Amino acid sequence: MDAAVSxxxxxxxxLALAAPPGPMNxxxxxxxxxxxxxxxxxxxxxAATADFVxxxxxxxxxVTFIExxxxxxxxxxxxxxxxxxxxAYGAIKDVQDTYxxxxxxxxxxxxxxAFVLALTxxxxxxFWLTVGVGLLEPGRTDVLAEASASLAGVLVVETGSPALLVxxxxxxxxxxxxxxxxxxxxxxxxxxxxxxxxxxxAAVLAGFGCYFLYNGATTLGA
Numbered sequence: 677m678d679a680a681v682s683x684x685x686x687x688x689x690x691l692a693l694a695a696p697p698g699p700m701n702x703x704x705x706x707x708x709x710x711x712x713x714x715x716x717x718x719x720x721x722x723a724a725t726a727d728f729v730x731x732x733x734x735x736x737x738x739v740t741f742i743e744x745x746x747x748x749x750x751x752x753x754x755x756x757x758x759x760x761x762x763x764a765y766g767a768i769k770d771v772q773d774t775y776x777x778x779x780x781x782x783x784x785x786x787x788x789x790a791f792v793l794a795l796t797x798x799x800x801x802x803f804w805l806t807v808g809v810g811l812l813e814p815g816r817t818d819v820l821a822e823a824s825a826s827l828a829g830v831l832v833v834e835t836g837s838p839a840l841l842v843x844x845x846x847x848x849x850x851x852x853x854x855x856x857x858x859x860x861x862x863x864x865x866x867x868x869x870x871x872x873x874x875x876x877x878a879a880v881l882a883g884f885g886c887y888f889l890y891n892g893a894t895t896l897g898a
Contacts, residue, residue, distance in 0.1 A: 683843040685833040689811065690847020693727070693803055694720075699760055699884045700794060701855065706767045706877035707786035708856035709863050716856025719786030724848045726794030730804040731841075734812055750895030753888050756796030760885030763789055767878035798888070811835050811844065 694700075700723045708716025794800055814836035833840060859873065 679834075679837070679839040682834050682837045682839040683846075686811075686840040686843020686845075687847035687850070688843075689840075690844040690849075691851055692847075693800075693844075694723070694848045694851035695855075697880065698799060699797060699881055700790060700800075702767075702877040702880040702884075703763060703786060703790045703793060704852065704856055705859055706874050707789075708859040709871075709873045710767075711786070713857050713860035715786050716859060717853050719790040720852025720856060722787035722790030723794045724845070724852050725787075726791050726797075727800065727804075727848055728845070729795065730800060730808065731812075731845075734804045734808050746895055750892045752796045752801075752892075753798050753895060754892030756793065756798070757885045757888030757890075757892055759793050759796060760881045760888060763793065764878045764881035764885060767874055767881060798891070811840060 704716050704719045704723070707719040812835070814834075816834055863873075
């Protein structure tokens with residue numbers, strides 16, 4: 677029973693990490709509507725692979741080491757900002773070429789784009805520094821105890837358990853396959869959806885790119 681609860685809790689944590697709007701989902705969305713469901717899933721796999729890399733780094737304590745050096749973190753954020761602006765330009769160019777009839781959708785590089793971008797994404801780094809590290813440390817967490825004394829003992833999760841970690845990556849995997857599938861299905865029904873989603877994805881990437889450039893420059897200047 678405890679293993680099943682930990683598995684479900686891990687899936688919730690995985691979905692919480694993967695589902696919020698941000699640069700990763702912008703890349704997945706752009707790939708899915710321009711090049712199809714499988715291209716979007718490949719981009720999602722790239723982001724998930726980066727999470728697995730962070731998981732390994734957290735196991736060996738390297739993620740915490742990175743956070744201790746503000747200059748290194750600032751450089752990583754700056755690189756991430758530049759990549760987001762570059763990918764935003766690429767997203768606009770892709771949708772213009774594809775939907776003006778100048779070219780047909782080419783094989784994308786979504787896996788590589790999402791993987792490299794995720795490795796410089798401070799949100800993912802912060803997750804693995806806080807929640808991720810907590811999930812890896814052996815122990816027991818009463819999730820609902822702080823919300824109400826009457827709920828104490830209702831949802832107790834064993835941190836550091838294999839079931840919790842399997843659930844975490846299962847939740848991530850569920851999102852990065854379901855999200856592009858839903859977008860591709862919607863695109864098939866609404867012709868105007870694809871360019872709108874692609875332009876929105878470019879805007880999200882550009883917005884986060886500018887913010888990360890500011891954040892990185894501020895960190896380096898501190």
